Amino acid sequence: MSTPHAAANTSASARPSLVVVGNGMAAMRTVEELLKLAPELYDITVFGAEPHGNYNRILLSPVLAGDKSIDDIMLNTPQWYTRHGITLHAGDPVEAIDRKQRVVRARSGICVPYDRLLLATGSKPFIIPVPGHDLPGVIAFRDIQDVHQMLEAARQHRHAVVIGGGLLGLEAANGLLRQGMQVTVVHVAGSLMNQQLDQPAAALLKQALEARGLRFLLNAETAAISGEARVQAVHFKDGSSIPADLVVMTAGVRPNIQLAQSAGLHCERAIVVDDTLQTYDPRVYAVGECVQHRRATFGLVAPIWEQARVAAAHLAGAGHRRYVQQATATKLKVTGVDLYSAGDFIGDAESEDLVLRDPRRGVYKRLILKGSQLIGAVLYGDVKDGPWYFELIQQRTDIAAIRHKLVFGQALCMPAAA
Ligand SMILES: Cc1cc2nc3c(=O)[nH]c(=O)nc-3n(C[C@H](O)[C@H](O)[C@H](O)COP(=O)(O)OP(=O)(O)OC[C@H]3O[C@@H](n4cnc5c(N)ncnc54)[C@H](O)[C@@H]3O)c2cc1C
Numbered sequence: 001m002s003t004p005h006a007a008a009n010t011s012a013s014a015r016p017s018l019v020v021v022g023n024g025m026a027a028m029r030t031v032e033e034l035l036k037l038a039p040e041l042y043d044i045t046v047f048g049a050e051p052h053g054n055y056n057r058i059l060l061s062p063v064l065a066g067d068k069s070i071d072d073i074m075l076n077t078p079q080w081y082t083r084h085g086i087t088l089h090a091g092d093p094v095e096a097i098d099r100k101q102r103v104v105r106a107r108s109g110i111c112v113p114y115d116r117l118l119l120a121t122g123s124k125p126f127i128i129p130v131p132g133h134d135l136p137g138v139i140a141f142r143d144i145q146d147v148h149q150m151l152e153a154a155r156q157h158r159h160a161v162v163i164g165g166g167l168l169g170l171e172a173a174n175g176l177l178r179q180g181m182q183v184t185v186v187h188v189a190g191s192l193m194n195q196q197l198d199q200p201a202a203a204l205l206k207q208a209l210e211a212r213g214l215r216f217l218l219n220a221e222t223a224a225i226s227g228e229a230r231v232q233a234v235h236f237k238d239g240s241s242i243p244a245d246l247v248v249m250t251a252g253v254r255p256n257i258q259l260a261q262s263a264g265l266h267c268e269r270a271i272v273v274d275d276t277l278q279t280y281d282p283r284v285y286a287v288g289e290c291v292q293h294r295r296a297t298f299g300l301v302a303p304i305w306e307q308a309r310v311a312a313a314h315l316a317g318a319g320h321r322r323y324v325q326q327a328t329a330t331k332l333k334v335t336g337v338d339l340y341s342a343g344d345f346i347g348d349a350e351s352e353d354l355v356l357r358d359p360r361r362g363v364y365k366r367l368i369l370k371g372s373q374l375i376g377a378v379l380y381g382d383v384k385d386g387p388w389y390f391e392l393i394q395q396r397t398d399i400a401a402i403r404h405k406l407v408f409g410q411a412l413c414m415p416a417a418a
Helices: 025-037 057-064 078-083 144-156 167-178 199-212 258-262 301-315 386-395 400-408
Strands: 017-021 043-048 074-076 087-090 094-098 103-106 110-113 116-119 123-125 159-163 182-186 215-217 222-227 231-236 241-243 246-249 253-255 271-273 284-286 291-293 329-331 339-343 352-358 363-370 373-380
Touching: 017 025, 017 110, 025 043, 025 074, 025 116, 025 301, 057 144, 057 167, 078 087, 094 258, 116 301, 144 167, 144 246, 159 167, 159 241, 167 182, 167 199, 167 246, 199 215, 199 339, 199 363, 199 373, 231 246, 271 284, 284 301, 329 386, 339 386, 352 400, 363 400, 373 386
Parallel strands: 017 043, 017 116, 043 087, 116 284, 159 182, 159 246, 182 215, 271 291
Antiparallel strands: 094 103, 103 110, 123 253, 222 231, 231 241, 329 339, 339 373, 352 363, 363 373
16 A cells, blocks of 8 residues: 555554544544543544534434424534544545555545554444435435535435435424425335334334324335436336435445455455444454444444444453343434334243234334243333333343233333332
């Protein structure tokens, strides 16, 4: 690797150098945890492909909906990095890692040597490779730039099509609707949020979103996108089509592992790490959506926060922690729609369901039990017990004694605690 110019902080510092690739949620949470444990241990350099400080990606949905501003969602401003003596290269992605020389090279040509390297490159949105997917006006929903593009489109155009009826797609659709667009959500499966919800809850959700003005095309397979200077229509395999001035693809993400792969790090679906978040190279750690731990990959922040704690402890030299996968919970961030899903919501031949339906109140609750343990929960309309059920799932609590009233919630099961 050629070394056009070395970065300023590669001088004769006595401290080892930690280079962080990615300036997103996993990376900076790990750095924050590390600063708590060993603030003086490393000279830290962070490279970020995006031209900003670190922000709360989760809150892009409320920004799109007009409930928050970009300033509201900033987590670490450039001043924060300066205050902690961290060198930030924002808008300058790392393009190569030379593991023999232990140096990274960024697009600008800056090269920084490392003693420890932390990879946190996140995911890339999956763009369905149908004809027309590269037309102007076809975008993903992952970063600030995407949100700017959506807001711009909402000012100038009318018809939005969101491809993908999962969590992200519905949040995008809701935001675009709030910005005054006419929005159709196209989903290949027969029910919305099929990764998180069972069908009765998905049907209630669809009804509620239709009442707000969203349109849905379920069991719809996109065949092509067409337009001249900009996208104009989306076409389906059954021969039908709908007008579109903006197409937002929310059909899943893929771990961003190109850099790690080209550096010869062992990757399968993502960068393979052990229980300490170390890759196959002991000097290189990885956290977040770019990692694979025991076959699992990740798409929510709760497990990533735990990875950050474990990786930071090992980087700090206090390496007693081990990363253990836990059940996860999700909530839809659409104001006025209460939805909560946790753990295994499908179950199997050995599991049992407890269901409560109250159509008039628009409430649906389904609890999935295995033996005397709660393993999953889907709540719609009344989600206040979500965190409690989630705790019962995580703690593997024996619920035999409260099984008969479990579906009525914590207040009836444990009046003193609620
Ligand atoms: C709109 C939206 C809403 C969401 N809502 C929720 C929610 O409600 N709950 C939840 O738990 N999760 C939610 N998520 C998911 C959550 O945001 C992610 O799980 C989390 O951001 C993953 O963190 P990460 O650091 O692995 O990846 P990211 O936050 O994506 O950070 C990776 C960073 O690395 C940068 N990068 C990539 N390659 C390089 C390189 N070579 N050099 C330098 N930098 C590079 C990228 O530009 C990016 O900034 C949401 C995501 C989106 C997009």
